[in-house]
Amino acid sequence: MDIRHFRYFVTIAETGNITKAAERLGMEQPPLSQQIRRLESSLGVSLFRRQPRGVSLTEAGLTLLPHARLILDLRRQFIEDAHGLAQGKKGHLRIGLAGAVPLLPSIPFAIRQFSNISPGVTLSLEESNTPALCEALLSYRMDITILRPPVPDQANVRVIPLLDEPTLIALPKGHPFTDLPEIHLSRLAAEPLIIFPRELGPGFFDAILAAYRDAGITPSLGQQAPQIAGTIPLVAAGLGVSIVPQSLHQLHTGGVTFHKIARPAPHATLAIGIRMGEQPPLIHHFISVLQQACKTHLELPA
Amino acid sequence: MDIRHFRYFVTIAETGNITKAAERLGMEQPPLSQQIRRLESSLGVSLFRRQPRGVSLTEAGLTLLPHARLILDLRRQFIEDAHGLAQGKKGHLRIGLAGAVPLLPSIPFAIRQFSNISPGVTLSLEESNTPALCEALLSYRMDITILRPPVPDQANVRVIPLLDEPTLIALPKGHPFTDLPEIHLSRLAAEPLIIFPRELGPGFFDAILAAYRDAGITPSLGQQAPQIAGTIPLVAAGLGVSIVPQSLHQLHTGGVTFHKIARPAPHATLAIGIRMGEQPPLIHHFISVLQQACKTHLELPA
DNA sequence: TAACCCCATATATTTTATATATGGCTTATG
DNA sequence: CATAAGCCATATATAAAATATATGGGGTTA
Numbered sequence: 001m002d003i004r005h006f007r008y009f010v011t012i013a014e015t016g017n018i019t020k021a022a023e024r025l026g027m028e029q030p031p032l033s034q035q036i037r038r039l040e041s042s043l044g045v046s047l048f049r050r051q052p053r054g055v056s057l058t059e060a061g062l063t064l065l066p067h068a069r070l071i072l073d074l075r076r077q078f079i080e081d082a083h084g085l086a087q088g089k090k091g092h093l094r095i096g097l098a099g100a101v102p103l104l105p106s107i108p109f110a111i112r113q114f115s116n117i118s119p120g121v122t123l124s125l126e127e128s129n130t131p132a133l134c135e136a137l138l139s140y141r142m143d144i145t146i147l148r149p150p151v152p153d154q155a156n157v158r159v160i161p162l163l164d165e166p167t168l169i170a171l172p173k174g175h176p177f178t179d180l181p182e183i184h185l186s187r188l189a190a191e192p193l194i195i196f197p198r199e200l201g202p203g204f205f206d207a208i209l210a211a212y213r214d215a216g217i218t219p220s221l222g223q224q225a226p227q228i229a230g231t232i233p234l235v236a237a238g239l240g241v242s243i244v245p246q247s248l249h250q251l252h253t254g255g256v257t258f259h260k261i262a263r264p265a266p267h268a269t270l271a272i273g274i275r276m277g278e279q280p281p282l283i284h285h286f287i288s289v290l291q292q293a294c295k296t297h298l299e300l301p302a
Numbered sequence: 303m304d305i306r307h308f309r310y311f312v313t314i315a316e317t318g319n320i321t322k323a324a325e326r327l328g329m330e331q332p333p334l335s336q337q338i339r340r341l342e343s344s345l346g347v348s349l350f351r352r353q354p355r356g357v358s359l360t361e362a363g364l365t366l367l368p369h370a371r372l373i374l375d376l377r378r379q380f381i382e383d384a385h386g387l388a389q390g391k392k393g394h395l396r397i398g399l400a401g402a403v404p405l406l407p408s409i410p411f412a413i414r415q416f417s418n419i420s421p422g423v424t425l426s427l428e429e430s431n432t433p434a435l436c437e438a439l440l441s442y443r444m445d446i447t448i449l450r451p452p453v454p455d456q457a458n459v460r461v462i463p464l465l466d467e468p469t470l471i472a473l474p475k476g477h478p479f480t481d482l483p484e485i486h487l488s489r490l491a492a493e494p495l496i497i498f499p500r501e502l503g504p505g506f507f508d509a510i511l512a513a514y515r516d517a518g519i520t521p522s523l524g525q526q527a528p529q530i531a532g533t534i535p536l537v538a539a540g541l542g543v544s545i546v547p548q549s550l551h552q553l554h555t556g557g558v559t560f561h562k563i564a565r566p567a568p569h570a571t572l573a574i575g576i577r578m579g580e581q582p583p584l585i586h587h588f589i590s591v592l593q594q595a596c597k598t599h600l601e602l603p604a
Numbered sequence: 605t606a607a608c609c610c611c612a613t614a615t616a617t618t619t620t621a622t623a624t625a626t627g628g629c630t631t632a633t634g
Numbered sequence: 635c636a637t638a639a640g641c642c643a644t645a646t647a648t649a650a651a652a653t654a655t656a657t658g659g660g661g662t663t664a
Contacts, residue, residue, distance in 0.1 A: 002304045003304055004304070017610080018611065019609085019610060028653070028654055029611075030614095030654075030655085030656095031653050031654075033613090034612090043381065043388070045385075050611065050612090051610090052611095052661045052662060053609080053610080054609090054611090055610090056442065060384065067383065070376065071376050071377060071380065074373050078369045078373065079345065082346065083345070085365060086345065086347040090365070306621095319640095319641075329622075330622075331641080331642075331643095332642090333623075337622095339643090353641095354641075354642090355630085355631080355640085356640095357641090
């Protein structure tokens with residue numbers, strides 16, 4: 001017994017007439033008679049009483065009719081849901097964010113905006129480091145990520161550049177350079193550099209070291225912090241200085257001051273990461289909103 | 303999209319492997335691949351990700367899976383309900399009762415017993431007169447009736463005798479005959495007979511008049527009561543006497559006393575009425591219970 | 605009594621789903 | 635590194651199913 005049989009059943013019940021029901025169903029009368037008989041015999045009950053003027057529901061038919069209608073409704077809803085999912089109007093998006101990304105105003109702004117535009121979509125957010133994000137992406141535990149390029153070579157992750165964030169120097173309070181309008185990296189040669197470990201964020205790590213090299217010095221690597229924001233307390237503790245994305249200046253941790261870097265300064269690049277070759281509407285929409293937000297929201301004062 | 307597609311969908315989701323799913327479904331792999339692809343294209347979404355080790359659900363598939371399961375469950379339930387209805391284990395029975403029938407202990411007893419035996423069956427009861435019961439039966443507003451034969455000639459009602467109930471004479475309190483152990487009808491010649499109108503109960507009416515005739519007298523017809531039980535207040539009001547089914551003595555209306563009738567006494571016959579040529583299990587069961595109850599419950603003291 | 609309406613049956617046709625055979629791709633294994 | 639095995643996709647052929655057409659029977663209405 002198919003869905004079709006339910007439709008036949010309900011239509012005949014509504015018209016009370018097999019011939020008219022066949023017409024409404026866009027078919028001829030004999031096959032409809034035949035199918036409804038087959039349905040009845042497979043169920044073991046008569047659904048209709050054959051009468052001279054047409055047919056009427058038996059008690060069993062009367063009882064079963066609402067069930068049949070329910071099933072048809074659910075099927076309709078199933079199809080509609082599927083279409084909604086296809087168009088990205090419904091669904092769920094698992095978003096992975098690299099460290100400290102939520103501190104960038106554009107990102108939470110974009111997320112809020114997206115969930116306003118697409119109320120049928122639920123979101124889940126998770127913060128992690130870039131390699132872990134890539135792996136989660138590829139194992140389908142996440143759908144889209146905002147990460148710090150580059151990604152591991154073999155990773156089938158498509159990287160879409162999103163924005164370049166300036167970096168700031170984080171100095172412990174009372175440091176002699178605190179008064180300078182901007183600081184050239186070369187002056188930091190003597191300070192231990194507290195940095196986010198390379199294996200957890202090679203892009204950011206390399207950018208900083210390249211800038212040091214361009215400034216003609218080699219940093220003395222100090223302690224490593226497991227998260228980008230984790231460098232701040234270490235600086236505050238006087239263990240060294242750090243180069244951090246600009247957005248971290250929002251962390252109002254006492255004991256640390258943030259300072260402009262004289263050119264050439266490293267940048268913290270953020271990019272969108274999605275699975276290679278995959279771009280469902282849902283993800284496409286979200287990317288559009290993200291890009292728009294980063295463009296208009298032009299990243300903030302220093 | 304058929305029910306079949308839902309089964310395919312769910313089974314593949316459960317095995318994570320089209321080949322194994324095909325095996326479980328008792329079919330080959332290619333048609334299953336083909337059908338699931340057809341389903342996906344008709345829905346416009348990918349339900350599965352084709353992977354080297356098998357397939358895994360996409361987010362859309364994950365979302366839709368419980369819906370598909372629900373539809374399958376409802377279909378299963380639909381079929382089970384249909385079978386239940388076919389066997390008379392489920393359903394609804396609309397029962398029509400002639401006037402004063404509920405006063406017979408056997409009837410409510412049988413009804414209670416039936417609803418204990420068949421908890422899946424709901425019952426509705428309605429009390430009316432015999433011609434109206436027949437009409438309700440034939441227009442499918444009732445499924446089974448307990449009526450007082452005979453039924454109108456042209457009525458396609460099958461009548462199954464159920465029981466013969468003795469009748470009693472109803473006298474106003476203080477009537478001279480009150481002290482007699484039993485009363486012969488001939489002694490009522492002078493009393494106006496209050497009776498249920500012939501058009502609403504020809505069988506009962508004719509039985510009473512035949513008894514009068516056998517007793518050698520002709521009753522002087524008094525007022526008519528629209529219901530059998532309605533004769534009692536009229537007797538109490540002193541408007542005459544009445545012949546009523548024995549079960550009415552249960553009505554403890556003051557002002558009336560009930561008395562045995564000396565032979566030959568009229569009988570009030572009760573019968574089951576169902577549509578001609580129709581005997582679904584539900585009705586069959588109910589009839590059995592009724593007949594059993596009337597046999598064992600041997601009708602009461604006078 | 606004739607005409608009409610409606611459902612059932614029979615046969616032919618078409619559509620549809622299925623099985624068989626095969627190829628490509630990826631992952632385990634010697 | 636090569637070979638084998640597992641899994642899905644495609645193509646073709648076969649089988650099954652639903653459908654349309656044609657027709658007949660029962661019952662009601664004019």
